[in-house]
Amino acid sequence: MxxxxxxxxxxxxxxxxxxxxxxxxxxxxxxxxxxxxxxxxxxxxxxxxxxxxxxxxxxxxxxNRVRMPFEELVAELDDPSLGDRPLDAVRLGCRAGMIHLDTPRHRRVHSILLHRCELSQDFDPLKVKDEFVQETLKAFLRHFCLAHEKGQLRDGLSPERATELFHFSLNGLFWEWLRDAEDFSISERGAILVDTLIDLMRKA
The missing domain is CATH 1.10.10.60 (Homeodomain-like)
Structure with a gap:
């Protein structure tokens, strides 16, 4: 019972x-x-x-039902060599995350986060949203700092600027996708965007 x-x-x-x-x-x-x-x-x-x-x-x-901590996405790839390839960890982790995103539930919740969060008398949903954003930004920064230390980040590109570039590019992608999710697949279009960004950031 x-x-x-x-x-x-x-x-x-x-x-x-x-x-x-x-x-x-x-x-x-x-x-x-x-x-x-x-x-x-x-x-x-x-x-x-x-x-x-x-x-x-x-x-x-x-x-929390749809939360996907970036470090957990990377860990699920189960590839120990990614510790020496932080840019590939970012690339593959993002691609894995976008596959998770391409579901009705994730689409609804992220639509709420981007378009339906207003200041409430009960609580500030934007503050909660910012906690999740900051968690992801810290994970990106850690990987880009490691890439910089290993000499894998292109000359003149700081880890901080790389993090900003990734954040704003992905945020724009999410915004367009949620505006009309039937227009394109975020897992397919996102993979192309992420691969292009990583190629631009990688030291030749």
Whole structure:
């Protein structure tokens, strides 16, 4: 019985997160209410509070369902030689991440992050978003610093500038993709962009 109760609780939590994705996408984070989310899930507000303290807690849990720490993406490649090839680690890690992105759930959540996050009275979703961005930027910078130390980064290109170039290029790609996801495949177009950027950064 306990096992069934645990499974039911997990199913309830997932239903609430699914509903949060839908309501946040439709109304924006600031205008979405917990009542609307619980009703969309077909549950009571009490059930929502059993799993989440507030809207901020729910928003963070929604992001964590699709969160892909860059270092974990690189680790999943299971290639020890990437430690000596940091530019290839960035290239392959980004390509793996874009394959994950090309799914309906990831598309919805990233659409919320880019287009539906407004300052809320309950919490600041942009602050939460920035935490995830900074995590990725630190990972990029670490790899580009290692490439610089190994003499693999082109002359005149600092690790900091390489990180900025990657960040703004990928951000623009995400923006265009989310504007009309049917226009192109981010995993295919993204692979070309990432490969081109790495080739431009690599020392000849």
């Amino acid at each position: 306990a096992r069934r109760t645990k499974a039911e609780a997990a199913a309830t939590r997932e239903a609430l997160l699914d509903a949060a994705e839908e309501v946040f996408l439709e109304r924006g984070v600031a205008r979405a209410s917990l009542d609307q989310i619980s009703r969309r899930a077909g549950l009571t507000r009490g059930a929502l509070y059993w799993h989440f303290r507030n809207k901020g807690d729910l928003f963070r849990a929604m992001l």
